Amino acid sequence: MGKLLVVFKREYLERVRSKWYIIGTLLGPAFLLLILAIPRLFGDEAQGSRDVARIDVIDASGTGLGNRVADALRAKYPLSRGPYVRTVDAAKASVEADRSVLRVQREEVLGALLLDSATVAGDSVRYVGRNAGSHMDVDAIRNVVRNVVLADQMARAGIDAKQVDAFSHIRLDIHTQKIGDKGVEKGNPLAVMLLGYGVALLLYMMIVVYGQAIMRSVLEEKSTRVAEVVVSSVDTDTLLAGKILGVGLVAVTQVLAWVVLGAAALMYFPQIMGNGNHPAGVPDSSAAANAIAGAQGGASAAATLVKTGLPSVPLGATIALLLCFVLGFIFYASLFAAVGAMVNSQEDVQQAATPVMLLLVSSALFMPPVLANPTSNLAKTMSMLPTSAPIIMPLRMTLVPVPWIEVVGALAGVSSACAAAIWLSGRIYRVGLLMYGKKPTIRELAKWVREAR
C-alpha cells in the first residue's frame, strides 16, 4: 500500500505541477465560453443565412400567389435582395425553371421557388437552389409559403383579412418539463440535453486525453529505462495501479476545476451568454420559463443551466455517472498502458494505439443519434455495450429515466470488461516493460500473456 501511494503521488504531483496542465486547466473554461459565444457573435445561429430571399419565384399557379409570397419574403428578410417574381403559364413552368437553374449557376440568385396549382391546394412546393441542403433555409422558405397559402385559404373561406393576418402570426412557444421518477423535474429540458451532451463529451475527452497520457508515461519509463530501477522496488501491478489512479485523479481534478471556474464565469459574466437581463440565482420556475423564452440557442441555455441550478440529477444517478467514468477510465487506461508497454518509440505508439482509439471513437460517434433519440434501441444497445457504456450510459441517463436494472447491468458489464482489461494489460505490461527491440506481433503478445507470471 505504501508503494502504491508513492507511485500515485509521483504521477499526480508531477502532472499537476506541469506548466501545460495549469494553463489547460485555467484556459479550459475560457475556451468553452468562446465556443459557446461564437454563434452569438455571428448572430445567425437561428436565422440561417440572411440571403434566403435572394431567389427566383416562378409563379405558375395563375392566382398571383407569387407576388404574395414575395411580399412575405421581403417582409421577413428586409436586407435581402430579391426575390424576383416571374409569373408564367403552367405549360412554360419547366422552361422557366431551367432558366433559373442557369441564373443560380451564374450566382445571380441563390435558388428558385416553383409555385403551381399543387401549392395553392396546400400540397407541395418545389425549391431548387444552392442552399437546398440547409434545413434552416428550406424550413424558413416552407414556412413563408405555408403561411401565405394558409392566409389565401382562410380568405377564400371568408375570414377577414386583418384577422387572417393576426392568425397567421400566432406565436406558440413550447415550454417543456421532464418528468422523472419523482414527478416533474426542475430545470429545462434543453439544459438537460446540454448537460447530458456535456457530460458524455467530457468523459470521452478525459478518457482520450488522459488514457493517452498513461500510454506515454509507460512508454517514457520504458524508453528511458527508468522502468528497470522502478520494477526492482515495486511490482508491476502496483506500479500500473498507482499510475492509473494517479493520472485518473489528475483528470478528475481538472474537471472539478473546470466546473468551478466555468460556473463562476457564468455566474459573474452572464452577459457573455447574451442573456444577462435576469438576476443571477433564484432557481424558480418563472425564471426558468423566462430564460427559456428568451433563449435563442444552446448558449443561452447554458446560462439558464447555471441560473436555474443544475437539472435535478438524483444522488443515485450521480454515483452511477461517477462509476461510469471511473470504470470507463480504468478500462481504457489499462488498455492504453498495455499499448505503451508494447512499443519502444513514439513513432510506433500511435499506430499501436489505433485499435483502442477506434473503440473509443466509435463510442463517441453514437453520441448524436443517442442524443436525438435516447429511447431508441440503438441507444439502449450502445449504453449496455461495455466498450461504449461509459460514455453513452451517462448521456442516456441525463436525457431520459433509465431503469435501474439497465444501469446496474451496464455497470456490471463495464466492471467485468475492466477486470478482463486489467488482467490482460497487467500481463502485457509486466513482460513488455523490460522487453526492448521490435514491436511484438499478435502471436508474440499472446505468448507474453500466457507466460507472464
Add this chain to the structure above:
Amino acid sequence: MSDLAIDIRNVVKRYDGHVAVSDLSLAVPRGSVYGLLGPNGAGKTTTIRMLLNIIVPDSGTITLLGTPHRTRGLTDRIGYLPEERGLYKKMQVRRVLRFLAELKGVPGREADRRIDEWLERLELKTPERDWGLAKVDELSRGMQQKAQFIGTLLHDPDLVILDEPFSGLDPINAQALKDSIVELKARGKTIIFSTHLMDNAERLCDSVCIIAHGQKVLDGGVAEVRKAHSGRMVALAVEGDARARIAPVLGDKSLVARVDDNNRYYELELAPGGDAQLLLRRVIDTGVSITRFELVLPSLHQIFLERVGARGVEEGMSGHG
C-alpha cells in the same frame, strides 16, 4: 542468521526454447565483493533480474540475506543499478531521488537529508550550483550517472547489485564508483556486480563466478581460483628483437598450449604434459637474453580465456578494459 548474502540453488530460466540460465548455483558470502563475469548473453542480467524478483525462475530457489527472495519488503534492503540506466528526464533531480528512496520505504524527510549529503559528496551540490534543483535532462551524462548511483544507495541497502556498473563511465566516475564499492564493503555491505572487464574484477572482487551460456564455469575466491589454475602459466620476457628466434619454441604444441603475445612480454600456457624446465632450456638454447622467466598465477583474464574459450570472446567478450 545465514552468513550468505546470496544463496542461489539450481536455478533454471528458459526463454522460448533457449536456456538463459541453466542449473546455476551461487553462494555469495556476506560482506564480500563478488564479481559475476561472463560474455554478453551469458545470463548475467537474467540472473540479476531473478535476484531482484523482476523475473521468476522456472525452478530452483533463491535466498537473499537469509530470506526467500520473494519475501515482501526484501527488495527494500537491496540497491540495484541496472545496466541500462535512465531517470525521468523532465523531473527535478531531487524529486526523482526522493521518489526512488520513498519506493524503498525511506520517509520523505530522511530521504531529503540523505539526498543533500550525497549530492554534496558527489559534487552535484556545490556552493555555486545545486544540480539537485535542475531537471534530469539538464545534467551532463556523467552527472546523470552520479545521480543514478545516489538513487541506488539512498536507502542504505545491505545488498548492492550493480549490473555492468563500469560500462560507459568516464574515468573520474569509474574511480568514484570503485571508491564507493570499497567503502560499502568496509561498512559490511555485500556488493555483487556483473562485468566483462576482468581487470576491474581482479582488483575489486573477493570472489568471482564465471558464467557462460547460462552455466557456471567456475567460482570461488579470486586468490583460490588463480591458485587452482597456477603452475600452468609462465611469464617470459626477453631483451631485444628476439621474436623470430623464439617463435619455433613457442610454436611447439607439445610444450606450449597458448601464447598471449604482448610483443616483448609473453604469457604462456603450458601444454598438458609440457614441462616448464624443458621450456626454459629450449628458450636458453635459442640464445636470446631472458630478463624474466617465472611460473605465475594466471590473471582472471587468462583463466577466463582458458575456461570460456575463444568462442566466448567472439560472442562479445572484450577482454582487458
